[in-house]
Amino acid sequence: MKVAIYGKYYLNSTEPIINDIFEFFTNNNVEMVIESYFLSVLYEKKIIDKEYKTFSSHTELDSSFDMLISIGGDGTILRAAALVRDSGVPILGINAGRLGFLATVQKENIDEFMQFIIEKKYTISKRTLLSLSTSLKNDAIEEINFALNEISVSRKDSTSMITVETYLNDEFLNSYWADGLIIATPTGSTGYSMSCGGPILTPDVKSLVVTPIAPHNLNARPLVIPDETEIKLKVSGREEHYLVSLDSRITSVKNETILTIKKTPFQINMIEIPNETFLKTLRGKLFWGEDRRN
Structure with a gap:
């Protein structure tokens, strides 16, 4: 052995x-x-x-x-x-x-x-793992492009909230006014997402969780979606950049960059x-x- x-x-x-x-x-x-x-x-x-x-x-x-x-x-x-x-x-x-x-x-x-x-x-x-691609090249993301727990976006260098336009399979879902947004796997449902009020999923569930971080629009609730869903995010705010994290790996991304999140093939x-x-x-x-x- x-x-x-x-x-x-x-x-x-x-x-x-x-x-x-x-x-x-x-x-x-x-x-x-x-x-x-x-x-x-x-x-x-x-x-x-x-x-x-x-x-x-x-x-x-x-x-x-x-x-x-x-x-x-x-x-x-x-x-x-x-x-x-x-x-x-x-x-x-x-x-x-x-x-x-x-x-x-x-x-x-x-x-x-x-x-x-x-x-x-x-x-x-x-x-299940999640992968991320960006409309603008980002070497930090491309180096290790997957997350076991979650992919999240959050504000940077500001106390002002950001706006996260969210699309599921190219259909508009919502514009989240919040400190950020979490896309969690079943494994990650007991992590950051849970601390922000998201539901717990058992590891074998074929789903993902979309969880807003401190949303200004209080009717924005965590949402469970099929794990085959392609998610696109477009973030805007008062600062020129915002933060993207893949588990514990964090990088800065320019406003208006389109993020595409989907399940990895492995x-x-x-x-x-x-x-x-x-x-x-x-x-x-x-x-x-x-x-x-x-």
């Missing part, structure tokens, strides 16, 4: 996780290939001292890998997705962060869940461990069914 390992170091929380994972895989003769920058941090912190094979680019991840282990929070998984891209290599998230809707394996259960991995007792959850494969389902994660993270008034 061959696994890629990528992560982010958190003081006092990551070291025990790393020690447990490395010890388990070593004892079970699993070949580990470590992302080069992450490995340099582990050497610097003196967490490990052995030599390992490394990778530093998505071009080095191929079908020879059984999976990529992401150690960190949900943000780490979003960056891991940028490494995996269309290779099909599944991602397993080990939660060393806080909330963690994507990084579902908790540090208390690592040994148990790693055994499931060795025995291949897991399922694959396919996750998906990201997320590993689901037995008894760690999406619904269980919802109950645990959002305290559904619990009386917490006291």
